[in-house]
Amino acid sequence: xxxxxKLVSLCKRRGFIFPGSEIYGGLNGxxxxxxxxxxxxxxxxxxxxxxxxxxxxELATLPGAPSPYGMAGLDSALLMNSKVWEAxxxxxxxxxxxxxxxxTRARYRADQLVVFKLAFVGAQSGETTVDDILFAAPGEVxxxxxxELIAPHRKRIAALQKAHPGGQLRLDPVPNALGDEAxxxxxxxxxxxxPGTLTAPRAFNLMFKTHVGALEDNSSVTYLRPETAQGIxxxxxxxxxxxxxxxxxxxxxxGKAFRNEINPRNFTFRSREFEQMEIEFFCRPSEAGQWYxxxxxxxxxxxxxxxxxxxxxxxxxxxxxxxxxxxxGCADVEYDFPFGRSELExxxxxxxxxxxxxxxxxxKDLRYFDDQEPDPEARRYLPHVxxxxxxxxxxxxxxLCDAYSEDEVGGEPRTVLKLHPRLxxxxxxxxxxxxxxxxPEKALAIYSQLKKRFNVFYDEKGAIGRRYRRQDExxxxxxxxxxxxxxxxxxxxxxxxxxxxxxxVAANELGAMLAERCGG
Ligand code: ATP
Numbered sequence: 281x282x283x284x285x286k287l288v289s290l291c292k293r294r295g296f297i298f299p300g301s302e303i304y305g306g307l308n309g310x311x312x313x314x315x316x317x318x319x320x321x322x323x324x325x326x327x328x329x330x331x332x333x334x335x336x337x338e339l340a341t342l343p344g345a346p347s348p349y350g351m352a353g354l355d356s357a358l359l360m361n362s363k364v365w366e367a368x369x370x371x372x373x374x375x376x377x378x379x380x381x382x383x384t385r386a387r388y389r390a391d392q393l394v395v396f397k398l399a400f401v402g403a404q405s406g407e408t409t410v411d412d413i414l415f416a417a418p419g420e421v422x423x424x425x426x427x428e429l430i431a432p433h434r435k436r437i438a439a440l441q442k443a444h445p446g447g448q449l450r451l452d453p454v455p456n457a458l459g460d461e462a463x464x465x466x467x468x469x470x471x472x473x474x475p476g477t478l479t480a481p482r483a484f485n486l487m488f489k490t491h492v493g494a495l496e497d498n499s500s501v502t503y504l505r506p507e508t509a510q511g512i513x514x515x516x517x518x519x520x521x522x523x524x525x526x527x528x529x530x531x532x533x534x535g536k537a538f539r540n541e542i543n544p545r546n547f548t549f550r551s552r553e554f555e556q557m558e559i560e561f562f563c564r565p566s567e568a569g570q571w572y573x574x575x576x577x578x579x580x581x582x583x584x585x586x587x588x589x590x591x592x593x594x595x596x597x598x599x600x601x602x603x604x605x606x607x608x609g610c611a612d613v614e615y616d617f618p619f620g621r622s623e624l625e626x627x628x629x630x631x632x633x634x635x636x637x638x639x640x641x642x643x644k645d646l647r648y649f650d651d652q653e654p655d656p657e658a659r660r661y662l663p664h665v666x667x668x669x670x671x672x673x674x675x676x677x678x679x680l681c682d683a684y685s686e687d688e689v690g691g692e693p694r695t696v697l698k699l700h701p702r703l704x705x706x707x708x709x710x711x712x713x714x715x716x717x718x719x720p721e722k723a724l725a726i727y728s729q730l731k732k733r734f735n736v737f738y739d740e741k742g743a744i745g746r747r748y749r750r751q752d753e754x755x756x757x758x759x760x761x762x763x764x765x766x767x768x769x770x771x772x773x774x775x776x777x778x779x780x781x782x783x784x785v786a787a788n789e790l791g792a793m794l795a796e797r798c799g800g
Contacts, residue, residue, distance in 0.1 A: 294754055308552070316755075320704075351530045352525055352532070359503075368637060374487060382477045395457035432471060433470070485540075556672065562648070575666050580593065583675070594613070595612075617677070648663050683699045692745075701758075706737045709756050710730070712740050712761075712762045755777075765784075771787065774793070
């Protein structure tokens, strides 16, 4: 089993993540978080809110710092007036190019279907290209191993290999093949029996359409939001008018977003329903560059602070040709997932594009009045916006991948989730060493006390070693055991998950210890 299979299996077995609507065969791209998963995701969102919004004290120490009211929160509706999505560009442009296979009925994102031709390089015979037939395979040019590309066509290629004995196989990607009718006609799709079954790419809008009210006509159409950001932009004026925020300041929101992804895949990485954690940080146009630099570093460091290994995290600046037409800069925080390096979060300098679009579409003046600006002519302007946009589900998956580990303790293999204590679903498990001599009563008393402040767990069943193992798999950082000495001197053993080191701690210090290490 590869790491991803092991993780998916652990998530199911221990109640982190279940396939959505499982008893009915599931619903592709939808996932349900179980009792441990919901705690992990809540802790993650809380850590983001605490660090970025409620206690983002560092902001006040920076040059050009925000006022003490630097970050404000918001919870806007999921359904919005469809004009919002016209103004934002989502109705016209939020689409992926899609191709269908007429034979197998499979649907692909055109940019994720690599078309390649085969070349056989022989020691004596030189190079022979097989160009009467091209092969299409899901993947990304340059990212996917050749083996994976070959897999769907193994039989066909083996036959060709026979015709070129001793030849070394090489795969040469053919750029833009799917857009070219003649090349498409020669392309063999995965699982198809003959070439030429793929349709031309066409734009597929990713928004889920719905109707508001009883009438199902064009006037009642709206969409499930594909991002939380637009809820922030349309409330920009409301927040300015009702709070003491002064530029620079940020508005933050956590909430569900929906995208009818053509190919949901890689567990929760690409889902059709997911949660975003987004900030729109409004600043003076002249200071946008400096705030962009601040947020791109700050967001990268946040993952490291929560225990993600630096060697698995990358901050990638977009090339000029990758940037949206309105963006002045964009960087992705990427993580080395078991299925390849992929985006965790994007940080973009969106200039004044969104506010300008909404000002035009709504006819409302969304300009900000800056009474600190010395030049009276320049006091009214549209702030520029830096947008750090993260996915809660993708982050949870990355933290799970990073935390998953297998080692050996006392000669026995164990699986352990080395989650940061702030993220761990259960902060501590409390065990009586044995089920007698007053130990369960004492352990239950400690449990009831700690439960008032922390998510803790009580377990008295089975051998102590097995109880430790169960908590290791759940990512619980501390196991507290009540033993014979506890009744004599009111101390307990605290076993630390990663090192398995055990220390003796006074029972009345446990609350302070957990608060310090787990936050809370
Ligand atoms: P991708 O290129 O992977 O489709 P994107 O660039 O379209 O992502 P954004 O629109 O920038 O993504 O969304 C911001 C964040 O929202 C992403 O970095 C990711 O964490 C999260 N996100 C976007 N789409 C999905 C999805 N289908 N499933 C889970 N999370 C998602």
